[in-house]
Amino acid sequence: xxxxxxxxxxxxxxxxxxxxxxxxxxxxxxxxxxxxxxxxxxxxxxxxxxxxxxxxxxxxxxxxxxxxxxxxxxxxxxxxxxxxxxxxxxxxxxxxxxxxxxxxxxxxxxxxxxxxxxxxxxxxxxxxxxxxxxxxxxxxxxxxxxxxxxxxxxxxxxxxxxxxxxxxxxxxxxxxxxxxxxxxxxxxxxxxxxxxxxxxx
Amino acid sequence: xxxxxxxxxxxxxxxxxxxxxxxxxxxxxxxxxxxxxxxxxxxxxxxxxxxxxxxxxxxxxxxxxxxxxxxxxxxxxxxxxxxxxxxxxxxxxxxxxxxxxxxxxxxxxxxxxxxxxxxxxxxxxxxxxxxxxx
Numbered sequence: 060x061x062x063x064x065x066x067x068x069x070x071x072x073x074x075x076x077x078x079x080x081x082x083x084x085x086x087x088x089x090x091x092x093x094x095x096x097x098x099x100x101x102x103x104x105x106x107x108x109x110x111x112x113x114x115x116x117x118x119x120x121x122x123x124x125x126x127x128x129x130x131x132x133x134x135x136x137x138x139x140x141x142x143x144x145x146x147x148x149x150x151x152x153x154x155x156x157x158x159x160x161x162x163x164x165x166x167x168x169x170x171x172x173x174x175x176x177x178x179x180x181x182x183x184x185x186x187x188x189x190x191x192x193x194x195x196x197x198x199x200x201x202x203x204x205x206x207x208x209x210x211x212x213x214x215x216x217x218x219x220x221x222x223x224x225x226x227x228x229x230x231x232x233x234x235x236x237x238x239x240x241x242x243x244x245x246x247x248x249x250x251x252x253x254x255x256x257x258x259x260x
Numbered sequence: 261x262x263x264x265x266x267x268x269x270x271x272x273x274x275x276x277x278x279x280x281x282x283x284x285x286x287x288x289x290x291x292x293x294x295x296x297x298x299x300x301x302x303x304x305x306x307x308x309x310x311x312x313x314x315x316x317x318x319x320x321x322x323x324x325x326x327x328x329x330x331x332x333x334x335x336x337x338x339x340x341x342x343x344x345x346x347x348x349x350x351x352x353x354x355x356x357x358x359x360x361x362x363x364x365x366x367x368x369x370x371x372x373x374x375x376x377x378x379x380x381x382x383x384x385x386x387x388x389x390x391x392x393x394x
Contacts, residue, residue, distance in 0.1 A: 060263075062297035066270040071297045101310045104317060115320055120312040134296070134316065150323035154295020 060154045061255045069130045072255065073154055074247055077179050078161035079171040080140030083200040086234035087161060088119050088135055091244060094237065098122065113139040116151045126252060133248060140175070149182045157194040157251030159243055162221055164199045164231070166210040173220055194250035196228050197221055198243045203233035269387050270300060277302045280380045281362060286373070288363040291384065294319055299358070318361050322351055341370065352377050354385055
């Protein structure tokens with residue numbers, strides 16, 4: 060639920076990066092933070108464990124300028140991917156406007172992706188939201204690993220596993236090198252803004 | 261939950277925050293929803309905090325504490341307080357969806373702050389409930 064402030068002419072939009080553990084959600088935000096360093100005025104907030112894994116969430120506020128006369132403040136969040144942190148994952152999803160599902164393209168992670176998407180569906184249901192209605196973009200991360208000879212899932216398999224019912228935009232990407240990280244973000248922002256404008260009509 | 265606040269209600273809320281909290285010495289106050297969005301904020305003009313990050317963390321923090329409350333069989337802890345050397349933070353829930361956060365120095369006693377926060381919460385509650393009902 061985006062918050063529209065008619066007084067300040069400002070809209071706050073919450074976009075959450077979801078997906079299995081070690082999939083690259085935090086790396087996505089870190090890349091965006093570095094890339095748009097000159098436009099992001101504040102520090103990126105992260106709550107990590109000692110092992111450098113996300114414990115609660117990462118948070119990156121981001122101004123994209125004016126849409127229909129309103130200042131749009133995009134707030135990017137990640138969730139902790141590890142299965143055991145479901146309670147905190149659910150908290151972060153509260154009031155979500157748009158979702159990027161970061162899947163891990165490594166062949167060994169196939170089942171983890173499917174389970175995580177199912178978990179997203181369950182957690183959204185908790186807020187009476189449906190994965191089929193909330194704007195969502197899929198990102199198949201770690202495609203750069205192919206160069207190192209690590210077996211990856213073919214795009215057809217990833218699409219079949221994750222996108223056969225969602226039928227949404229998907230991007231093969233590398234959060235580490237930045238390939239398609241910005242494209243993924245732009246897509247989810249435009250889908251989310253369209254959905255918010257539609258809702259406000 | 262979906263809600264909208266008009267100019268009039270936001271003006272009303274900001275006026276209450278200014279008069280009842282900032283004018284009595286609170287450094288910074290903000291009203292957020294549980295998703296971490298800032299609805300209104302006022303400060304004494306002397307401090308510059310990153311309020312968006314604070315709001316995101318405050319909503320997460322409050323959510324985590326509420327989840328802890330449920331595990332030990334409490335419905336919720338409606339009030340939270342963090343004490344620092346110079347600055348303190350006080351959280352107070354308003355209805356189910358909103359949180360009033362005040363940042364204050366040691367010049368103000370916790371008792372006095374709680375009294376003022378309680379008064380403020382009652383007034384803001386009326387505005388927010390009329391929004392929810394409509």
